[in-house]
Amino acid sequence: MRCTCGTCCFPFLTICKRPSAAITPSTSKLTPRLLTTHDDAPHTPAVQATAKMAASELLPTPRHPAADDDEIKEFHFHTYFFQRNPHSLAAAQHIHAEIQRLNASHRFTARVYRTFNTAPVGPHTIGSFETWVPRESFHAVYDWFLRNRHGLSILVHPLTRFEVRDHTEAAVWMGAAVPLDLAGLTEELEEVPRQYPELGLGYSAKK
Numbered sequence: 001m002r003c004t005c006g007t008c009c010f011p012f013l014t015i016c017k018r019p020s021a022a023i024t025p026s027t028s029k030l031t032p033r034l035l036t037t038h039d040d041a042p043h044t045p046a047v048q049a050t051a052k053m054a055a056s057e058l059l060p061t062p063r064h065p066a067a068d069d070d071e072i073k074e075f076h077f078h079t080y081f082f083q084r085n086p087h088s089l090a091a092a093q094h095i096h097a098e099i100q101r102l103n104a105s106h107r108f109t110a111r112v113y114r115t116f117n118t119a120p121v122g123p124h125t126i127g128s129f130e131t132w133v134p135r136e137s138f139h140a141v142y143d144w145f146l147r148n149r150h151g152l153s154i155l156v157h158p159l160t161r162f163e164v165r166d167h168t169e170a171a172v173w174m175g176a177a178v179p180l181d182l183a184g185l186t187e188e189l190e191e192v193p194r195q196y197p198e199l200g201l202g203y204s205a206k207k
């Protein structure tokens, strides 16, 4: 719900910046009402301070500061399939082969991991395979998956020091989300994991 004061346009749970005016009896109900709506009554500094505190307590606090690297430079695209469904398995095998073909033809740089998982592995609870993508090819690969996933679910997650965050709040799904088993993931690694450094891309690119 948006502010209705007519002088600002702040979304739900943010604080109106309108210049303060005299307090009225109606403002005594302001604080609890901020939990559900943005009040249209005059706001005094004291009420604004209380409101800011109440609102800030409700806003989610990041579990980690921003990644200590200034930019995400490598990603995984995980393709999921039902390993006992022939159609789903065939679609995954087709995508797996196509990525390798397009990589070989320099359409983009994307490396499929050597294992094609026909059973749960790590956080992946159904059949899956991994495609590593450096930021230099991110757009081309993202574009390709959007148009060629054959109904399969694709998890796109960044590679940073924060594995759990990478697979949860920082992750993006194409198609329906597949439950992940996060138990084996590390909350915070000492270093950003690097794959395929010989390519000189992503985190391994020369600065």
Ligand SMILES: [Zn+2]
Binding pocket: 076, 078, 130, 157
């Ligand atoms: Zn991954």
